[in-house]
Amino acid sequence: MVDWKEFTVVVLCLILMTSYVVWDNKGAFEFPAMIPRVMNITRLTSSGINDTQSSENTQSSETSLKVGSSEERLMDSIMSHYNMTSVRELQHITRKYFSPKRHIIAMSDLDIFIEKCHTKSFTLRNSKKRCDVTHTPIKRYRTCALIGNGGILLDSGCGAEIDAHEFVIRNNLPPTLPYAKDVGKRTNLTTINRARLAQVARGLRRKKKKDTLARLGESPGMIFSYSLSLPGSPSKKKLEAIDKAIKENNIDAVTAFSHQSYMGNKGYDLYKELFHKRLRLPSTGMNTFALASTFCDRISLYGFYPLSTYKNKTVPYHYYDGKMYNKVHKMPVEFETFQQLHSKGTIRLVVGKCNVTLGEKL
Numbered sequence: 001m002v003d004w005k006e007f008t009v010v011v012l013c014l015i016l017m018t019s020y021v022v023w024d025n026k027g028a029f030e031f032p033a034m035i036p037r038v039m040n041i042t043r044l045t046s047s048g049i050n051d052t053q054s055s056e057n058t059q060s061s062e063t064s065l066k067v068g069s070s071e072e073r074l075m076d077s078i079m080s081h082y083n084m085t086s087v088r089e090l091q092h093i094t095r096k097y098f099s100p101k102r103h104i105i106a107m108s109d110l111d112i113f114i115e116k117c118h119t120k121s122f123t124l125r126n127s128k129k130r131c132d133v134t135h136t137p138i139k140r141y142r143t144c145a146l147i148g149n150g151g152i153l154l155d156s157g158c159g160a161e162i163d164a165h166e167f168v169i170r171n172n173l174p175p176t177l178p179y180a181k182d183v184g185k186r187t188n189l190t191t192i193n194r195a196r197l198a199q200v201a202r203g204l205r206r207k208k209k210k211d212t213l214a215r216l217g218e219s220p221g222m223i224f225s226y227s228l229s230l231p232g233s234p235s236k237k238k239l240e241a242i243d244k245a246i247k248e249n250n251i252d253a254v255t256a257f258s259h260q261s262y263m264g265n266k267g268y269d270l271y272k273e274l275f276h277k278r279l280r281l282p283s284t285g286m287n288t289f290a291l292a293s294t295f296c297d298r299i300s301l302y303g304f305y306p307l308s309t310y311k312n313k314t315v316p317y318h319y320y321d322g323k324m325y326n327k328v329h330k331m332p333v334e335f336e337t338f339q340q341l342h343s344k345g346t347i348r349l350v351v352g353k354c355n356v357t358l359g360e361k362l
Helices: 004-030 032-044 054-080 084-094 107-116 159-163 177-183 194-203 209-216 235-248 270-275 284-292 331-343
Strands: 141-147 167-171 189-192 222-229 253-258 296-302 348-350
Touching: 054 141, 054 296, 084 270, 084 296, 107 235, 107 253, 141 159, 141 284, 159 177, 159 296, 167 284, 189 194, 189 284, 194 209, 194 235, 209 235, 222 235, 222 284, 235 253, 270 284, 270 331, 284 296, 284 331, 331 348
Parallel strands: 141 167, 141 296, 167 189, 189 222, 222 253, 296 348
Antiparallel strands: none
16 A cells, blocks of 8 residues: 555655756756866966955956967967968978987987997897887977077067967077066977087086076976987087986976987988978078977977068077077078968968067966
């Protein structure tokens, strides 16, 4: 015999429980959708927020939403420039000559590399197979900013736009913090030539040690990579000394080396195939660009400009010193090549001022 009173109570309880679950699930599914934007707000406005004052929180949140929208519009604009078919064509060629697995090898793998691999051919000593005992700290990135050291960056206001990229690449460990508004703060990878490597190593032995260590630690997680062949070269001890100093001083940086010089015969072969012209001595910036194209899907170039004047103003060779132009490399030819790639949507070449105001908000 059914107790209808008890049955009615059970049904009512079930209805109430179902209503609660539906309401709770609705909140559970709706709120997480808001989390990415809230996290973005916190990142962009992490300084100067007083969590205990609700009025200031509201104002900060409104400002942050605008900043987030500006950042989104900026990245959308950057993405829309590229012709990915043209990008793939470039990568198909550059990957024949460059690879982060061969040209940015973790310093911790140096000994095993020398022991088990032919350093020039990058093959195993006991077979003709590719050397597979080393590792690279490089991954694949959707957007990369490659920063030349040209004086064209001064008063550009490009710092925030540069830092908005997923991966930022520089050459020869230039100063960034004093010029952050124009050149950005972040450095994920810096490639070093022989002369600059020697300067950094000397800086660790002299009165400049504190400044040198500070420069190495300016951007946490930076990869410090020597761009010429290392095993057996005089530069080996210098890079090892820098690597030791980084570890002893708990600096958040990774040292790396190349099994073969970025130069090699690439000026004759790679650029002839790529641009139908030979570059007798490609610049470090040009070779770093070619290497970066193998692991970056979209590259924006800043600080590459070959002339000593721009809009009737003098442009120094470097943004951080008063040196004038070095004619060893064919900078005008390289710049013309970058212009051609820009017009095809293969890369994005930025010259002059950047039309964003994120730098003041970050």
